[in-house]
Amino acid sequence: MLTTTGAAALPGESRLVSLDNAGIRRDGRWLVRGVDFSIRRGEVVTLIGPNGAGKSTTAKVAIGVLRPDEGTVTRMHGLRIGYVPQKLAIDWTMPLSVRRLMRLTGSLDDAELRAALEATGIPHLVDAEVRHLSGGEFQRALLARAIARKPDLMVLDEPVQGVDFAGESALYDLIRSIRNSTGCGILMISHDLHMVMAGTDTVICLNGHICCRGTPEVVGQSADYLKLFGGNSRSLAVYSHHHDHTHLPDGRVLHGDGSITDHCHPGDGHHHENEDHSSHDHQLHHNSTHSHLAPATGREDDRV
Numbered sequence: 001m002l003t004t005t006g007a008a009a010l011p012g013e014s015r016l017v018s019l020d021n022a023g024i025r026r027d028g029r030w031l032v033r034g035v036d037f038s039i040r041r042g043e044v045v046t047l048i049g050p051n052g053a054g055k056s057t058t059a060k061v062a063i064g065v066l067r068p069d070e071g072t073v074t075r076m077h078g079l080r081i082g083y084v085p086q087k088l089a090i091d092w093t094m095p096l097s098v099r100r101l102m103r104l105t106g107s108l109d110d111a112e113l114r115a116a117l118e119a120t121g122i123p124h125l126v127d128a129e130v131r132h133l134s135g136g137e138f139q140r141a142l143l144a145r146a147i148a149r150k151p152d153l154m155v156l157d158e159p160v161q162g163v164d165f166a167g168e169s170a171l172y173d174l175i176r177s178i179r180n181s182t183g184c185g186i187l188m189i190s191h192d193l194h195m196v197m198a199g200t201d202t203v204i205c206l207n208g209h210i211c212c213r214g215t216p217e218v219v220g221q222s223a224d225y226l227k228l229f230g231g232n233s234r235s236l237a238v239y240s241h242h243h244d245h246t247h248l249p250d251g252r253v254l255h256g257d258g259s260i261t262d263h264c265h266p267g268d269g270h271h272h273e274n275e276d277h278s279s280h281d282h283q284l285h286h287n288s289t290h291s292h293l294a295p296a297t298g299r300e301d302d303r304v
C-alpha cells in the first residue's frame, strides 16, 4: 500500500502526501531523519529551520524527486504538483520568453497562461526574456507556472526570494487566495518567519530532524524554536487576540453575553465598547490559526 514512488492511493481521506519516518542519507551522513508529517487539502504547512537544516531535501522527498533511504512516503493517486524550486537550472545564455517558460513542461492554452500571469501580477511580461527579468519578476513567473498546472499540492521553496516588501505581502496573499479558491494543499519553505507563520496552519521546525511543530503560536513559544532562531525570534512578538468571545468547535461564536452567532465582527452588538478588534486575546477551541507572529513593531495588516 505504501510506496516511496507515489503510486499509492491514500485511503478515502484528504491527505495529499504523508511522510513516515523519512530519512535521506548522503556521503555517510543523514541529511534529514525521522521526518513525519502529512499535508491535507486546503492545509498550509511551512517548514522553517536554519540553512542546511534539510528543508529543500524534505520538500524533494515529499514530491518524489528524492527517494527516502529509510521510511516511506505516500502520495494521493494522481496527485498534481506545482513546484517552485529554490534554484532552477536554466541556461541563461539561451533566449527564453516567459511564454515559453510557462509551457516548458506542459501545454497551456493562451487563456490559462494569461490567467496565471495575471494572478501573479505580470501579464505584461508574457513576451519578456526570462534572463532580463528582475529577481522578483522571475519568482512571480515561476509561481504563475506552478499555478497554471492547477495543482492539488503546491510546493514553494522560498517563493518570495528577491521579491520586494510590498510584493512579498501580495504574493503571500495570493498564495493564500489560491489555497482558498482551489482547496489545494501547500508546502512552503521560508525564512520569512513573521509573514509565513501568520498564514500557516502548521509550522514544522526542522534541523536535520523535526524539532517542534504545531500552530504558529505553539511553535513560536516553544523552547526548541527559540533556541533555533535565537536572536531572530527576539524581533518577533507573538500577539494574540483577546476577544470577549469563544470559537466553538463547529466554527460558530459564543459571545460573552451568552449568544451564539455564525460569525463575529466589531459593531455587531456583542462586543465591549471601544474594543480594538485586532489586538485582543482570542480564546480558540479549534485548530485554526488565530494567533500570529508579528515583528515587534507590529505589522498586523496582512494577517489572515
Ligand SMILES: Nc1ncnc2c1ncn2[C@@H]1O[C@H](COP(=O)(O)OP(=O)(O)OP(=O)(O)O)[C@@H](O)[C@H]1O
Pocket (backbone or CB within 6 Å): 026, 027, 031, 049, 050, 051, 052, 053, 054, 055, 056, 057, 058, 086
Ligand atoms: N546530494 C547531496 N549530497 C550531499 N549533501 C547534500 C546533498 N544535497 C544536500 N546536501 C546537504 O544537505 C543539507 C541540507 O540541505 P538542504 O538544501 O535540504 O537545506 P535547507 O534547509 O533547504 O537549506 P537552506 O535554508 O540553506 O536552503 C546541507 O548541509 C546540504 O549541504
